[in-house]
Amino acid sequence: xxxxxxxxxxxxxxxxxxxxxxxxxxxxxxxxxxxxxxxxxxxxxxxxxxxxxxxxxxxxxxxxxxxxxxxxxxxxxxxxxxxxxxxxxxxxxxxxxxxxxxxxxxxxxxxxxxxxxxxxxxxxxxxxxxxxxxxxxxxxxxxxxxxxxxxxxxxxxxxxxxxxxxxxxxxxxxxxxxxxxxxxxxxxxxxxxxxxxxxxxxxxxxxxxxxxxxxxxxxxxxxxxxxxxxxxxxxxxxxxxxxxxxxxxxxxxxxxxxxxxxxxxxxx
Amino acid sequence: xxxxxxxxxxxxxxxxxxxxxxxxxxxxxxxxxxxxxxxxxxxxxxxxxxxxxxxxxxxxxxxxxxxxxxxxxxxxxxxxxxxxxxxxxxxxxxxxxxxxxxxxxxxxxxxxxxxxxxxxxxxxxxxxxxxxxxxxxxxxxxxxxxxxxxxxxxxxxxxxxxxxxxxxxxxxxxxxxxxxxxxxxxxxxxxxxxxxxxxxxxxxxxxxxxxxxxxxxxxxxxxxxxxxxxxxxxxxxxxxxxxxxxxxxxxxxxxxxxxxxxxxxxxxxxxxxxxxxxxxxxxxxxxxxxxxxxxxxxxxxxxxxxxxxxxxxxxxxxxxxxxxxxxxxxxxxxxxxxxxxxxxxxxxxxxxxxxxxxxxxxxxxxxxxxxxxxxxxxxxxxxxxxxxxxxxxxxxxxxxxxxxxxxxxxxxxxxxxxxxxxxxxxxxxxxxxxxxxxxxxxxxxxxxxxxxxxxxxxxxxxxxxxxxxxxxxxxxxxxxxxxxxxxxxxxxxxxxxxxxxxxxxxxxxxxxxxxxxxxxxxxxxxxxxxxxxxxxxxxxxxxxxxxxxxxxxxxxxxxxxxxxxxxxxxxxxxxxxxxxxxxxxxxxxxxxxxxxxxxxxxxxxxxxxxxxxxxxxxxxxxxxxxxxxxxxxxxxx
Numbered sequence: 001x002x003x004x005x006x007x008x009x010x011x012x013x014x015x016x017x018x019x020x021x022x023x024x025x026x027x028x029x030x031x032x033x034x035x036x037x038x039x040x041x042x043x044x045x046x047x048x049x050x051x052x053x054x055x056x057x058x059x060x061x062x063x064x065x066x067x068x069x070x071x072x073x074x075x076x077x078x079x080x081x082x083x084x085x086x087x088x089x090x091x092x093x094x095x096x097x098x099x100x101x102x103x104x105x106x107x108x109x110x111x112x113x114x115x116x117x118x119x120x121x122x123x124x125x126x127x128x129x130x131x132x133x134x135x136x137x138x139x140x141x142x143x144x145x146x147x148x149x150x151x152x153x154x155x156x157x158x159x160x161x162x163x164x165x166x167x168x169x170x171x172x173x174x175x176x177x178x179x180x181x182x183x184x185x186x187x188x189x190x191x192x193x194x195x196x197x198x199x200x201x202x203x204x205x206x207x208x209x210x211x212x213x214x215x216x217x218x219x220x221x222x223x224x225x226x227x228x229x230x231x232x233x234x235x236x237x238x239x240x241x242x243x244x245x246x247x248x249x250x251x252x253x254x255x256x257x258x259x260x261x262x263x264x265x266x267x268x
Numbered sequence: 269x270x271x272x273x274x275x276x277x278x279x280x281x282x283x284x285x286x287x288x289x290x291x292x293x294x295x296x297x298x299x300x301x302x303x304x305x306x307x308x309x310x311x312x313x314x315x316x317x318x319x320x321x322x323x324x325x326x327x328x329x330x331x332x333x334x335x336x337x338x339x340x341x342x343x344x345x346x347x348x349x350x351x352x353x354x355x356x357x358x359x360x361x362x363x364x365x366x367x368x369x370x371x372x373x374x375x376x377x378x379x380x381x382x383x384x385x386x387x388x389x390x391x392x393x394x395x396x397x398x399x400x401x402x403x404x405x406x407x408x409x410x411x412x413x414x415x416x417x418x419x420x421x422x423x424x425x426x427x428x429x430x431x432x433x434x435x436x437x438x439x440x441x442x443x444x445x446x447x448x449x450x451x452x453x454x455x456x457x458x459x460x461x462x463x464x465x466x467x468x469x470x471x472x473x474x475x476x477x478x479x480x481x482x483x484x485x486x487x488x489x490x491x492x493x494x495x496x497x498x499x500x501x502x503x504x505x506x507x508x509x510x511x512x513x514x515x516x517x518x519x520x521x522x523x524x525x526x527x528x529x530x531x532x533x534x535x536x537x538x539x540x541x542x543x544x545x546x547x548x549x550x551x552x553x554x555x556x557x558x559x560x561x562x563x564x565x566x567x568x569x570x571x572x573x574x575x576x577x578x579x580x581x582x583x584x585x586x587x588x589x590x591x592x593x594x595x596x597x598x599x600x601x602x603x604x605x606x607x608x609x610x611x612x613x614x615x616x617x618x619x620x621x622x623x624x625x626x627x628x629x630x631x632x633x634x635x636x637x638x639x640x641x642x643x644x645x646x647x648x649x650x651x652x653x654x655x656x657x658x659x660x661x662x663x664x665x666x667x668x669x670x671x672x673x674x675x676x677x678x679x680x681x682x683x684x685x686x687x688x689x690x691x692x693x694x695x696x697x698x699x700x701x702x703x704x705x706x707x708x709x710x711x712x713x714x715x716x717x718x719x720x721x722x723x724x725x726x727x728x729x730x731x732x733x734x735x736x737x738x739x740x741x742x743x744x745x746x747x748x749x750x751x752x753x754x755x756x757x758x759x760x761x762x763x764x765x766x767x768x769x770x771x772x773x774x775x776x777x778x779x780x781x782x783x784x785x786x787x788x789x790x791x792x793x794x795x796x797x798x799x800x801x802x803x804x805x806x807x808x809x810x811x812x813x814x815x816x817x818x819x820x821x822x823x824x825x826x827x828x829x830x831x832x833x834x835x836x837x838x839x840x841x842x843x844x845x846x847x848x849x850x851x852x853x854x855x856x857x858x859x860x861x862x863x864x865x866x867x868x869x870x871x872x873x874x875x876x877x878x879x880x881x882x883x884x885x886x887x888x889x890x891x892x893x894x895x896x897x898x899x900x901x902x903x904x905x
Contacts, residue, residue: 061771063767082770083767083770083771084770084773084774084775084776087770087771087772087773088773092771092772092773093771094771095767095768095771099765099767099768100768101760101761101764101765101768101769102764102765103571103760103763103764103828104757104760104761104764108757108760111754111757112757112758112760112761112769112772112774113772114754115754115757115758115761115772115773115774116772116773118754120754121755122750122753122754122755122782125749125750125753125754125755126746126747126749126750126755127746127749128745128746128749132749132753133753135754136753136754139754175772176772179772179773
């Protein structure tokens with residue numbers, strides 16, 4: 001892996017963001033951002049608070065509309081697509097504040113994740129067709145496996161909002177995994193997690209990579225990022241200031257300045 | 269020209285009443301984020317008490333009227349303190365709205381018990397002689413109405429904008445959590461806003477009483493007109509409330525004068541629908557942030573579920589009991605009660621899919637019963653179409669109407685959705701009363717043939733009982749298949765968090781539409797069966813009162829369970845049938861039960877039954893259930 005800023009406009013990328021720009025009023029929140037997510041890689045998007053990381057996520061899933069630039073997912077332009085369509089193509093995101101479905105149990109939450117893969121309609125469920133019931137049982141079995149994988153099996157029938165915060169965040173990641181995404185976008189999955197839970201999350205992320213799923217992760221927890229990311233993109237004040245391997249980023253002067261402030265701010 | 273001027277003055281009088289009620293809506297909404305539908309009810313209670321004191325007891329009006337207002341505010345504050353305030357802390361805004369719908373029903377029921385169903389006319393404060401300005405005659409009461417509204421507006425504005433109390437009220441509106449951290453007593457402010465709204469409604473009620481005829485259920489017209497005014501003007505804005513009220517008053521009076529009084533409600537609702545489509549936040553935008561984007565669901569929205577090992581035996585027992593009912597019950601009246609409960613259960617299952625699963629409140633569900641019932645009744649009377657075909661025709665017409673309505677409702681959530689459906693229900697009401705040639709008007713559609721399939725006629729309550737039972741079982745099985753699978757999960761996900769659901773690829777529009785169409789089909793079917801069973805259909809059998817009763821049945825029974833509505837339907841249908849002298853208390857009871865369920869039985873009767881069943885089963889079945897649990901997990905693996 002090379003350390004130079006990787007523009008990733010190559011066609012092999014799962015996701016390529018090109019010259020993305022977005023202003024709120026007079027403030028340019030995202031300025032000419034270009035990066036890519038390679039297949040089977042964990043790419044981390046890091047930066048200080050207010051750098052524009054979540055805005056990039058919201059632009060990707062069209063929760064916000066961009067001013068200019070292009071977002072290609074599996075080679076297709078996402079411009080004008082609904083959030084549902086984007087999810088249907090296999091780009092699944094999580095939210096910064098764990099958005100589990102409060103009126104549903106943990107297992108039901110995970111099972112909802114399989115929605116985009118469902119082959120049998122409400123009509124065949126109404127008629128209790130064997131095919132629909134088998135599908136339902138397969139989804140249940142997979143959901144149970146998933147909960148087992150992250151150690152939440154004992155919370156299976158607990159209402160999602162009664163889980164501790166860390167468990168809720170893991171639950172959201174697992175729910176997204178149920179959708180068998182081609183690209184999994186995680187918005188600060190480690191926020192609110194304790195050390196053990198963070199460790200579990202790191203293991204989960206590595207397991208996800210071995211499944212062949214590309215991951216884009218926005219994260220503050222540096223040890224987690226340095227631990228699991230293959231590629232790190234650093235964003236500050238809406239612009240990319242560095243990108244490369246974790247090792248290269250850790251020694252990058254600009255990155256250190258962005259986090260710790262410049263020496264002799266007045267002089268420079 | 270003179271006539272126009274005269275009409276406009278009339279419009280301003282009516283409009284100021286709408287404005288006053290709208291002001292109350294706006295006030296409560298700004299402080300609590302919830303809509304208080306009970307206000308129109310308080311207006312009527314105040315007017316009725318004023319009539320009793322002033323006319324029946326002969327008190328001088330200047331004592332009777334203020335006493336009536338004070339008494340109403342007393343009633344309102346007490347009700348508010350025990351229902352609205354504690355409920356707000358627990359319920360989502362849409363549920364809080366249904367709670368106030370329950371309060372409205374309760375107040376209407378109270379008025380029915382005390383004052384009966386006959387209309388009352390209050391004498392004007394200063395006599396019948398109008399003031400004459402040249403060629404224009406203005407009734408003296410008009411000055412009272414406009415004056416009282418004006419005083420309310422100015423006082424309220426001074427209170428909110430200038431006083432310390434007003435600052436507290438505004439803080440509650442913008443962020444109740446932060447307000448309570450700053451030492452503001454949020455429940456007290458909530459109660460205060462509720463009381464102030466009641467006061468405004470009471471003043472509006474007593475001053476408008478002499479210009480209109482009053483009945484126990486006139487209150488809901490005040491409520492809906494006030495809300496339409498508030499929605500047109502912008503629900504969070506005081507100037508909006510006044511502009512909306514006056515505009516609505518002028519529009520309805522002009523329509524009544526130049527087109528027909530039949531269409532004055534229709535015009536009001538049409539204006540509302542247009543505003544909701546074009547400018548959902550109203551004509552006047554307020555600076556107060558809307559809280560519509562927050563999650564609708566509060567964390568307490570749990571649904572009781574029977575464990576699988578108990579569900580089957582219990583279901584078998586209930587079904588066996590149901591099959592034996594006609595052999596045990598010899599009284600045809602009570603058996604008819606069972607049939608009606610079964611027919612309403614059809615609507616309730618659909619309503620549960622819509623409300624309990626998809627979280628879409630509907631306060632106008634009986635409107636679709638009406639469309640289905642009148643269509644199939646009319647077709648079978650006038651064209652002798654077979655009942656089965658007529659039922660399908662009714663469903664077709666209902667679905668067509670539902671598609672048109674969904675153009676509006678799909679854009680709306682929570683409060684606005686609930687009120688758009690209420691408006692739809694009222695629109696259907698005015699059509700069933702108004703289109704005499706088709707519906708038979710207020711006296712109803714007579715001579716509907718009994719239900720039959722091919723040449724087999726189901727004319728007795730006992731035969732109909734089994735028809736309805738079969739329909740209930742078939743539809744329940746089908747819906748439970750869908751609700752416990754992916755379809756039901758998708759609806760529940762949408763109910764909890766639309767954005768997160770969409771991010772998982774759930775097409776929220778399509779699913780909400782599907783839930784709506786299911787509920788409309790079932791309501792229409794049930795309306796048709798209802799008409800065939802009674803051989804008769806009248807507007808109040810399928811009117812807005814019925815819609816509110818259906819919501820009460822669902823909540824009392826337990827929403828999100830499919831089966832829960834049955835217990836609500838049985839309770840509210842059989843009790844009045846068995847204890848005929850108590851029938852007059854039915855409206856009051858259904859409102860009171862709805863409110864009480866929201867407060868004390870959030871999972872409904874069904875939830876209570878489930879909990880009892882689980883507790884009873886636990887000691888003896890502890891080992892058995894463990895076995896079944898391992899069995900099920902073995903099967904799924």
